[in-house]
Amino acid sequence: MKVSIxxxxxxxxxxxxxxxxxxxxxxxxxIEHIIIDGVxxxxxxxxxxxxxxxxxxxxxxxxIYDAMNKGIAIADGEIIGILNSxxxxxxxxxxxxxxxxxxxxxxxxxxxxxxxxxxxxxLKIKRKWxxxxxxxxxxxxxWMPPHPTFFVEVV
Numbered sequence: 486m487k488v489s490i491x492x493x494x495x496x497x498x499x500x501x502x503x504x505x506x507x508x509x510x511x512x513x514x515x516i517e518h519i520i521i522d523g524v525x526x527x528x529x530x531x532x533x534x535x536x537x538x539x540x541x542x543x544x545x546x547x548x549i550y551d552a553m554n555k556g557i558a559i560a561d562g563e564i565i566g567i568l569n570s571x572x573x574x575x576x577x578x579x580x581x582x583x584x585x586x587x588x589x590x591x592x593x594x595x596x597x598x599x600x601x602x603x604x605x606x607x608l609k610i611k612r613k614w615x616x617x618x619x620x621x622x623x624x625x626x627x628w629m630p631p632h633p634t635f636f637v638e639v640v
Contacts, residue, residue: 522552
């Protein structure tokens with residue numbers, strides 16, 4: 486299965502290298518990493534061009550969700566995930582685990598726990614978002630899985 490990871494960037498020079506590196510270091514190799522940039526004014530694009538071999542689009546957008554939707558529109562993976570430009574995968578087997586879940590179950594989407602870490606001390610966990618079991622009713626009360634842990638199968 487091909488996995489498309491969408492990363493929206495805008496003035497993300499301080500963090501985008503970690504995001505790109507975390508995708509590149511994944512044990513699962515059939516990954517399309519699409520970067521959609523909102524015409525950054527810092528060094529984001531030079532970092533992206535130096536590190537990233539995949540699709541890069543840099544054009545004006547209407548914000549992060551517009552950028553994500555642009556990425557989704559050009560993605561051709563069977564599974565789509567979002568990785569924000571200031572996020573990274575905590576483990577180099579995340580995508581492998583996600584693909585194995587889709588392959589071994591009848592699920593349409595998966596999500597997981599999220600760790601919020603300190604900007605300076607990356608070993609310091611500031612907050613844990615615990616996914617819990619899926620409950621359709623939760624959406625009625627505004628619950629949403631966080632972007633970096635959410636993957637959906639494209640039908």
